[in-house]
Amino acid sequence: MKLMRNCREITALVLQAEDRELGVGERLAVRLHMLVCKACPVFGRQLQLMRRASQRWRQYSEVGTEDPGQRR
Amino acid sequence: MTDIAAQLNGLRPQLLKFARLQLRNASWAEDAVSETLLAALERPQAFAAQSQLKTWLIGILKHKLIDQIRRNSRELSSTPEDGLDLDEELFQADGHWRDAPKDWGDPEHCLQQLDFMRVLDLCVERLPGQQGRLFMMREWLELDSEEICKELAISPTNLWVMLHRARLRLRECLQQHWFDEQGRGGDAATKREQA
Numbered sequence A: 001m002k003l004m005r006n007c008r009e010i011t012a013l014v015l016q017a018e019d020r021e022l023g024v025g026e027r028l029a030v031r032l033h034m035l036v037c038k039a040c041p042v043f044g045r046q047l048q049l050m051r052r053a054s055q056r057w058r059q060y061s062e063v064g065t066e067d068p069g070q071r072r
Numbered sequence B: 001m002t003d004i005a006a007q008l009n010g011l012r013p014q015l016l017k018f019a020r021l022q023l024r025n026a027s028w029a030e031d032a033v034s035e036t037l038l039a040a041l042e043r044p045q046a047f048a049a050q051s052q053l054k055t056w057l058i059g060i061l062k063h064k065l066i067d068q069i070r071r072n073s074r075e076l077s078s079t080p081e082d083g084l085d086l087d088e089e090l091f092q093a094d095g096h097w098r099d100a101p102k103d104w105g106d107p108e109h110c111l112q113q114l115d116f117m118r119v120l121d122l123c124v125e126r127l128p129g130q131q132g133r134l135f136m137m138r139e140w141l142e143l144d145s146e147e148i149c150k151e152l153a154i155s156p157t158n159l160w161v162m163l164h165r166a167r168l169r170l171r172e173c174l175q176q177h178w179f180d181e182q183g184r185g186g187d188a189a190t191k192r193e194q195a
Helices: A007-016 A024-036 A039-063 B003-023 B026-041 B044-049 B053-071 B107-111 B114-125 B129-139 B145-152 B156-184 B188-194
Strands: none
Touching (some): A024 A039, B003 B026, B129 B145
């Protein structure tokens, strides 16, 4: 298990965490990287925003009263 | 037109929009929506009891879309565009970011805006076929990875690769069509016309 990984590898793991549970070694590698990297925590927050946006989008699909397609 | 017919007719374009986003095939989307409306008409009592008609119809539509995905699963294949990966553009050879991700600020600020939802519509629509389908199955139909792999007979690794690409593309699109615009102070409406 590789402990120190680069931004590209960490980004891949953080993305996969949206769709599967990471192993403990993977979680540790992400946590360690986040301590020393400035860029990846920002990416993590973007992904968090996207997750909440999806949730909001689902609600909007059910109760939105207008069709944005018609106004485009 | 009767009241029921008028209501269904009014909601049909919105149902069709999501059916198309999910299936990426106009005729299957039409079928799924017709099946949804038929199912609603077959249950007039349930229909009358709905205070949230659209919520109820979207719920039915989601089931019909899963039926369509099952029925057509063999034809739901990737296109060359689905193979495009943003990784090379985002990262240097040594795995560092080329450009550091930008701070998107307070999530609530954008999530409360209808215009942001429209940009999201646009960005999901722009995903390549299979990426879009899988992203919708995961985020809109809320299926878990295992179910998606089973329905489409794809491997988990293949699914994760496609979702990885889809999410990175979506992020790029949101950056470009929302956050960059906000930073520039342009309002969402004029931006969409330019898009």
